[in-house]
Amino acid sequence: MLADVKLIDESPRWLWSQGRTREAVAIVEKALKVNKFEASAFDVAHYVSKGKVNESKCVGEVQLSRTSAGLIDLLRTPNLRKKTLNVCLNWFANSLVYYGLSLNTGKLFGNPFLVLFLVGLVEWPSYATTVFLMDRTGRRSLISSLMILGGIACIVAAYIPQDTTAGSASATTIVMVGKFLIAGSFAIIYNYTAELFPTVVRNTAIGVGSMCARLSAALTPLITLLDSFDKKLPTTIFATISIVSGVLAMLLPETLHQPMPQTLEEGEHFGEGDNVCKSCFGYREEKISPADNEVVLVTSKDLKEPLKRPKRSYDV
Secondary structure (H helix, E strand, C coil): CHHHHHHCCCCHHHHHHCCCHHHHHHHHHHHHHHCCCCHHHCCHHHHHHHHHHHHHHCCCHHHHHHHHCCCCHHHHCHHHHHHHHHHHHHHHHHHHHHHHHHHCHHHCCCCHHHHHHHHHHCHHHHHHHHHHHHHHHCHHHHHHHHHHHHHHHHHHHHHCCCCCHHHHHHHHHHHHHHHHHHHHHHHHHHHHHHHHCCHHHHHHHHHHHHHHHHHHHHHHHHHHHHHHCCCCHHHHHHHHHHHHHHHHHCCCCCCCCCCCCCCHHHHHHCCCCCCHHHHHCCCCCCCCCHHHEEEEEEECCCCCCEEEEECCCCCC
C-alpha cells in the first residue's frame, strides 16, 4: 500500500475537477511520454490557461459542489438517483449469484474438489471473453445479457431431474455455464459504475456499490439454508434476482465511446433518454455542428486532432 502512493498517479480528471490544473496536465504529459507519444504535440500552456479560466469561474454552487460532493449527492437528483439504485441492485445481484454458485459446489455431482477447481477455473475464459467483447458490444447490452442468461442457467440447473447420472452431470455443466456468465457480468460492473458517475462522486459510487455486494455476500449463506424447505428455493432466488437486475440494467445509458462526466450537473444529464428501448426503436443521436464543439483535456491517439465533445450549458 505504501508503494502505491509513489507508483500510482492521482486521477487527472479528479485533479482537473478540483482546480489542480497543473498537476492534471503534468500527469497527462507523463502518460504521453510513457506511451511513447510526441509530448511536444500536447499544448501544455493551453490547458493550464484554460484550467485557470475555469477555476476563476467556479464560484457559488459550482465551487460548493467541488468541495462537498458525497454520498447524498448520488440521491439528490432524479437521474443520478435512478442510476445509483439500479447500479446498487446490480452489484447486489452479481455478488449474490456469484457466491451462491460458489458455495453450492459441494452439492453438485462429482468429486467435490474437482468441481470446486472447475468452478474457479471457468472464470479465466470468462474474464478473457469479457475483455474482448466489452469494447465491441458495449457495457449495457453485455452486462444485461450475461445476467439474464446466467439467471436462466441457474433456473434450468435447479429444475433438471437429478435422479440419474446423466441428469446430475447435466445440472453440473449448466451451473458451470452460469458461473461463466455471472463472473463476466461481475467483472463489467466495476468499469461500468466508474463510467456512469461523475468524477466528483465516482469513488463514492463504487464504494456504495461494493458495500451492496458485500451485503449480499453476507446474506448468501443464509439463503442457501432455505434448501431445508425446498431444494430448488435458494437457486430460484438467485436466478430471479439476477434476471430482474439484468432487465433493469437495460434502462442504464451506454458509456462506450462517451465522454465521462466530471461535475454533478454533467452526471445528472449524462445518458438522459438513453436506454435499450430507444436504441432498439430508432433512437438517433442529435447531430452537432462543428461550431458547437469544444476541446477537452483528453487527446486522440495520433495527437493531431483533439477529441471533441458537445458543448453543454453547464460546462465550466
